[in-house]
Amino acid sequence: MQDLGIRVLFMGNNFIRLLKGLGVALKISLTAVILSVVLGILLGMVMTLKNPVTKCITKIYLESMRIMPQLVLLFLVYFGLTKSFGINLSGEISAVIVFTLWGTAEMGDLVRGALISIPGHQYESGAAIGLTKLQIYRYIIIPQTLQRLTPLAINLTTRMIKTTSLIVLIGVVEVLKVAQQIIEANRYTVPDSALWIYGTIFFLYFIVCWPISTMAGWLEKKWKN
Amino acid sequence: MKEKEKLLEIKHLHKDYGNGPVLKDVSLNVHKGEVVVIIGPSGCGKSTLLRCINGLEQIQSGKILLDGEVITENKTKWSEVRQKIGMVFQSYDLFPHMTVTDNILLGPTKVQGRDKKEAEAEAERILERIGLLDKKNAFPRQLSGGQKQRVAIVRALIMKPEIMLFDEVTAALDPEMVREVLDVMLELAKSGSTMMIVTHEMQFARAVADRIVFLDGGEILETDTPEKFFTRPKTDRAKRFLNTFSFHMERERGGKAI
Ligand SMILES: Nc1ncnc2c1ncn2[C@@H]1O[C@H](COP(=O)(O)OP(=O)(O)O)[C@@H](O)[C@H]1O
Numbered sequence: 001m002q003d004l005g006i007r008v009l010f011m012g013n014n015f016i017r018l019l020k021g022l023g024v025a026l027k028i029s030l031t032a033v034i035l036s037v038v039l040g041i042l043l044g045m046v047m048t049l050k051n052p053v054t055k056c057i058t059k060i061y062l063e064s065m066r067i068m069p070q071l072v073l074l075f076l077v078y079f080g081l082t083k084s085f086g087i088n089l090s091g092e093i094s095a096v097i098v099f100t101l102w103g104t105a106e107m108g109d110l111v112r113g114a115l116i117s118i119p120g121h122q123y124e125s126g127a128a129i130g131l132t133k134l135q136i137y138r139y140i141i142i143p144q145t146l147q148r149l150t151p152l153a154i155n156l157t158t159r160m161i162k163t164t165s166l167i168v169l170i171g172v173v174e175v176l177k178v179a180q181q182i183i184e185a186n187r188y189t190v191p192d193s194a195l196w197i198y199g200t201i202f203f204l205y206f207i208v209c210w211p212i213s214t215m216a217g218w219l220e221k222k223w224k225n
Numbered sequence: 226m227k228e229k230e231k232l233l234e235i236k237h238l239h240k241d242y243g244n245g246p247v248l249k250d251v252s253l254n255v256h257k258g259e260v261v262v263i264i265g266p267s268g269c270g271k272s273t274l275l276r277c278i279n280g281l282e283q284i285q286s287g288k289i290l291l292d293g294e295v296i297t298e299n300k301t302k303w304s305e306v307r308q309k310i311g312m313v314f315q316s317y318d319l320f321p322h323m324t325v326t327d328n329i330l331l332g333p334t335k336v337q338g339r340d341k342k343e344a345e346a347e348a349e350r351i352l353e354r355i356g357l358l359d360k361k362n363a364f365p366r367q368l369s370g371g372q373k374q375r376v377a378i379v380r381a382l383i384m385k386p387e388i389m390l391f392d393e394v395t396a397a398l399d400p401e402m403v404r405e406v407l408d409v410m411l412e413l414a415k416s417g418s419t420m421m422i423v424t425h426e427m428q429f430a431r432a433v434a435d436r437i438v439f440l441d442g443g444e445i446l447e448t449d450t451p452e453k454f455f456t457r458p459k460t461d462r463a464k465r466f467l468n469t470f471s472f473h474m475e476r477e478r479g480g481k482a483i
């Protein structure tokens with residue numbers, strides 16, 4: 001039976017379809033990551049302001065994004081917006097919106113943390129050797145902020161890739177959806193295909209996420225002060 | 226005594242952070258090649274004084290002149306003035322993301338626009354002299370506290386400042402590393418550098434200073450040669466300060482002997 005099960009992978013273009021499904025998941029998460037990094041940097045800078053209004057608003061935003069399960073957000077955007085406002089969003093677009101909303105919050109908090117973690121004497125030491133304000137940022141503050149940020153942002157990327165497995169629930173044909181279709185189609189001919197297909201997905205996620213996490217860990221170690 | 230060239234003039238300096246005066250009418254001249262050591266109890270305004278000199282703090286009134294030019298005006302180009310004033314702080318303030326060489330070269334190449342090759346050669350010469358050439362590609366995290374402070378001194382020196390300010394640069398060091406940093410400063414003093422040094426190392430102060438300035442409560446209470454100040458302080462407050470000090474030193478010695 002066992003070699004029957006694995007055969008399902010290579011029937012027709014099943015494996016290619018799985019890869020394409022993974023591609024959809026990656027496309028969504030990477031788009032969301034890029035948007036989150038850009039917006040998160042802006043949000044993080046706003047979060048370091050001492051203004052009580054921006055402080056309060058960003059805090060509420062951050063906390064609500066953290067408290068709300070991503071699935072609820074997905075349903076809210078995909079079904080809620082469609083029903084209430086007649087805005088018709090595709091599942092993929094909804095997913096990008098939700099992951100960007102969530103990622104921006106997380107990224108913003110990381111940026112804020114990285115910015116405030118640069119001690120004041122770094123600015124002063126730069127000033128003391130005659131650097132201008134702009135040069136201090138360019139050569140001292142921004143490089144250090146990026147160093148602290150990069151491993152954290154990479155970890156956020158893997159979290160996003162993993163969380164994309166939820167979007168099957170709003171009808172996006174990503175890797176899990178493809179898997180379900182394949183299993184469904186072979187229900188009678190290959191009853192144990194589920195194990196093989198999901199096992200394959202496990203490996204696909206692993207192959208994508210493991211190098212990314214490893215790189216994050218490596219960078220973190222390399223730049224540790 | 227022949228009149229020496231005044232390099233730094235501080236005139237009636239007042240400084241207030243917003244909760245009472247910190248420096249009250251401080252006036253002080255530093256001549257070319259002179260080593261002035263500022264001592265005084267914690268919180269008396271020593272760091273503030275140094276920070277006012279290179280513009281890290283706004284002053285309320287008075288003025289400071291460098292080479293006869295007022296540097297405490299709104300139009301002061303601090304980027305230029307600070308090239309003439311080297312400063313080393315108490316905290317290890319090297320840039321952690323750069324190697325020793327890059328730390329040292331940042332000022333010469335980006336601020337002074339010097340040729341990188343030429344500046345690097347000079348950096349290596351100085352590093353060699355203080356025994357740190359083998360660390361030129363190391364990152365600050367790979368250095369001991371004493372090594373970091375010596376690199377910080379080199380980073381300031383390579384700008385060829387006219388005056389060097391040292392703010393308790395050995396205060397955060399383990400005792401066994403204090404000496405190597407003080408030795409570098411002593412050598413600088415011998416080579417004729419103009420320096421203002423804040424320190425709690427009294428024996429070092431005595432050895433290195435041309436003049437001791439005793440600051441207490443934001444005021445200069447005494448200015449004297451180290452000989453006179455340490456043997457015959459004029460004010461009670463200076464006497465008391467020196468007494469607490471020797472008390473500490475005796476305790477330390479006693480502790481170590483046991
Ligand atoms: N940034 C600051 N804001 C408010 N008060 C300050 C600040 N820096 C120093 N002070 C106060 O000014 C006084 C002198 O401080 P400082 O110059 O650091 O003293 P010292 O270096 O002699 O120990 C202290 O009372 C200190 O609390």
Ligand SMILES: [Mg+2]
Binds near residue numbers: 271272273392393
């Ligand atoms: Mg101080």
